[in-house]
Amino acid sequence: MQIQVNHDDHVRGAKFVDFVEAEVRSALDRFGERITRVEVHLSDANAQKGGGADARCLMEVRIVGQNPLAVTGFASSVGQAIAVAAEKLERLVEHTIGRLDDSTYRKGPDLPPDSGPPLPGERS
Numbered sequence: 001m002q003i004q005v006n007h008d009d010h011v012r013g014a015k016f017v018d019f020v021e022a023e024v025r026s027a028l029d030r031f032g033e034r035i036t037r038v039e040v041h042l043s044d045a046n047a048q049k050g051g052g053a054d055a056r057c058l059m060e061v062r063i064v065g066q067n068p069l070a071v072t073g074f075a076s077s078v079g080q081a082i083a084v085a086a087e088k089l090e091r092l093v094e095h096t097i098g099r100l101d102d103s104t105y106r107k108g109p110d111l112p113p114d115s116g117p118p119l120p121g122e123r124s
Contacts, residue, residue: 001038002036008043011042011055020042024059039059044056055080056072057084061093063097066100
């Protein structure tokens with residue numbers, strides 16, 4: 001799984017890259033090869049002013065064979081916003097992969113149209 005971290009000028013990215021990677025891996029490692037890439041965008045709208053939930057962390061995940069999914073975490077600090085977004089992302093991926101697995105299970109195996117015993121009235 002590739003993890004790409006982007007940030008605006010108000011966020012000192014170097015100190016957050018290791019933290020972001022640890023949070024993302026902790027949340028998503030169990031899904032293994034089903035996830036190809038996670039993009040993380042960090043921003044702090046009011047870095048100089050302070051106050052309020054002005055730090056934002058957007059995480060976009062790419063699951064094999066699916067459209068990208070995204071979540072956003074808002075908090076008063078960038079670190080908290082990362083943690084919030086990672087939790088949301090874990091729940092979203094778990095739900096999405098569970099739904100995919102369930103629909104595959106319900107659909108059943110792909111069988112050729114003529115497999116199985118003959119129906120009543122059919123010749124074998």
